Amino acid sequence: DSGVTQTPKHLITATGQRVTLRCSPRSGDLSVYWYQQSLDQGLQFLIHYYNGEERAKGNILERFSAQQFPDLHSELNLSSLELGDSALYFCASSPGGGLAGVDEQFFGPGTRLTVL
Amino acid sequence: GQNIDQPTEMTATEGAIVQINCTYQTSGFNGLFWYQQHAGEAPTFLSYNVLDGLEEKGRFSSFLSRSKGYSYLLLKELQMKDSASYLCAVRDRSSASKIIFGSGTRLSIRP
Numbered sequence: 001d002s003g004v005t006q007t008p009k010h011l012i013t014a015t016g017q018r019v020t021l022r023c024s025p026r027s028g029d030l031s032v033y034w035y036q037q038s039l040d041q042g043l044q045f046l047i048h049y050y051n052g053e054e055r056a057k058g059n060i061l062e063r064f065s066a067q068q069f070p071d072l073h074s075e076l077n078l079s080s081l082e083l084g085d086s087a088l089y090f091c092a093s094s095p096g097g098g099l100a101g102v103d104e105q106f107f108g109p110g111t112r113l114t115v116l
Numbered sequence: 117g118q119n120i121d122q123p124t125e126m127t128a129t130e131g132a133i134v135q136i137n138c139t140y141q142t143s144g145f146n147g148l149f150w151y152q153q154h155a156g157e158a159p160t161f162l163s164y165n166v167l168d169g170l171e172e173k174g175r176f177s178s179f180l181s182r183s184k185g186y187s188y189l190l191l192k193e194l195q196m197k198d199s200a201s202y203l204c205a206v207r208d209r210s211s212a213s214k215i216i217f218g219s220g221t222r223l224s225i226r227p
Contacts, residue, residue: 035217056211099213101147
């Protein structure tokens with residue numbers, strides 16, 4: 001158990017819908033990262049928040065958005081869902097800002113999203 | 117931009133040693149990570165290299181050569197539980213905190 005929690009564990013929805021994935025970082029960690037992992041692709045970086053502020057953005061679609069709240073939990077919002085959005089979505093947390101040093105990322109168990 | 121290459125699949129025998137290679141191209145190297153990921157589970161951190169040389173941690177070691185854009189993960193005394201995907205990831209200085217992951221090497225251990 002990494003100490004990072006993600007809800008829900010599984011989500012099944014239809015195309016065109018909107019969903020929210022939630023992540024609570026480890027106690028004391030200030031950074032939250034979101035990743036998408038599809039069967040045919042590796043782990044794709046989406047976005048990084050540090051202490052409430054956006055720090056880095058990957059190839060995140062405009063239909064996706066995220067935020068980190070004052071209590072440091074984070075939410076990833078996915079809208080106008082398409083079949084290709086079906087994937088495992090991981091969040092990870094780390095103590096620091098991720099700019100240097102090991103700043104090890106601890107991954108949550110993931111949310112498996114299925115779009116039908 | 118960044119590019120990370122590692123073999124897609126490898127097979128090794130229980131008790132043996134296996135080396136998983138990773139080559140990368142970045143515009144500003146700022147650290148290389150190895151993660152282990154069992155099927156359907158979250159990745160877990162194995163090692164971090166930012167300077168050239170070998171980092172040893174129990175049965176696992178990781179090597180880095182920045183001039184060659186090359187790293188390897190060495191697993192000794194292989195156990196069946198080592199069957200997993202091994203992900204090489206690079207932090208690029210020009211991309212701030214973004215870490216780019218390779219597609220992973222799926223390692224199968226046979227008895």
